[in-house]
Amino acid sequence: MxxxxxxxxxxxxxxAEGDPEILDILAEATRRLAKYNEVPGMRSERAALxxxxxxxxxxxxxLYDDLGLGIHEGAIGRARFLQDKEVLEERLVGxxxxxxxxxxxxxxxxxxxxxTYTEAPDGDPLGEGSWWEKADVADRRMLASLFVDEIRVKKAAGRGGSNRVCQVEKRVSVRMAQAQREEAELDVVQAAWRHPVTVMHEPRPAPQPCVCHQDTRSGNNLDRCRVGQSGGPSLPGADTSGRRPPSR
Structure with missing residues (x-):
């Protein structure tokens, strides 16, 4: 998996070029990396502002709605309206x-x-001498958190047996990163620190010939991916100051 x-x-x-859907994924990954690298105080202040x-x-x-309803009629009401208007507009300018x-x-x-760097003769980005091959679990999880929202895993068709051949594409579906609604300006501050990759198990299907013994709940599988659970980020372009996201 x-x-x-x-x-x-x-x-x-x-x-990375030409496909609008891929460009959207790259744009969201870029935004997530930017939020992760940003100084927390700056991000918090921007959100408050x-x-x-x-x-x-x-x-x-x-205030203008009240004026239209006639609430500020008369000399005193008009003066109060102008005073409140001036205060609010000065605050907005600030x-x-x-x-x-x-x-x-x-x-x-x-x-x-x-x-995508690799030293493999066939250009395999996961092959010999590739970034992926050299990356530790924390770096792999970070990369997944930038580009993946959800990994959905179907349970194996059955248990036991000796047939270990399993077609992973029939059991695993991946939902790539998508921009969250209304997050462009009013971000939740903690969301910048964690973008979990969630694994959802579907009900067991009817028995099929394919039997897979891989335990997706253990080991270093990406179904346990959580940003920051294995130390600070060391991705190219990520903050290397040692700052870690708060524990959940």
């Missing part, structure tokens, strides 16, 4: 200024050439 998932990722990296900007804009809209100072999320360049 590890190899099957890895080849799905490498297929995206090798075919964006939320405050939304609330301030809503406050100005409510928020916009600070957002500009904090800056937008800086998107890194994915080190695709390094991830």
């Amino acid at each position: 590890d190899e099957y998932v890895a080849r799905k990722i490498m297929a995206v990296l090798v075919a 964006l939320g405050e900007r939304v609330e301030t804009e809503k406050g100005i809209e409510r 928020i916009e200024r600070r957002i500009g100072e904090v800056g937008a999320l800086e998107l890194p360049v994915l080190p695709i050439a390094e991830w």
Whole structure:
């Protein structure tokens, strides 16, 4: 299963141009890597500023709604309206200024050439001398967390027996990375630290000739992939300062 998932990722990296669906996956992987590398305080402040900007804009809209309903009629009401309007608009200007100072999320360049590097004569990105072959479990899990949202594994057709031949493509399906709705601006801060690859087991199908004895719940399989569970990241382009995500 590890190899099957890895080849799905490498297929995206090798075919990095031309396909809109692949470009969307690469864009989401880039955003995830940028969020992981960003200083936590900066990310937290940006999220707070964006939320405050939304609330301030809503406050100005409510103020004008009240004006339209005649709530601010009369000299006193008009003066109160202008006062509240000035306060909210000044606050909004200050928020916009600070957002500009904090800056937008800086998107890194994915080190695709390094991830797909190989010394194998046939160019196999998982072959001899490849990045994948040399990477430890933590690096492999990190790569999977950038490009994969979910790995779904069907249970084996049966138990026991001596036939160890199993067609993994019939048991494993991979859902590649997709941008989460409304995450472009209002990110949940903790989401930057962990992008788990979730394995969901489906009900056991009717008996089939194929029997697989691989225990997908143990060993170094990617079905246990969690960002940061095996030490800090060391991917090309990732933060190497030793900062680790908080435990779950």
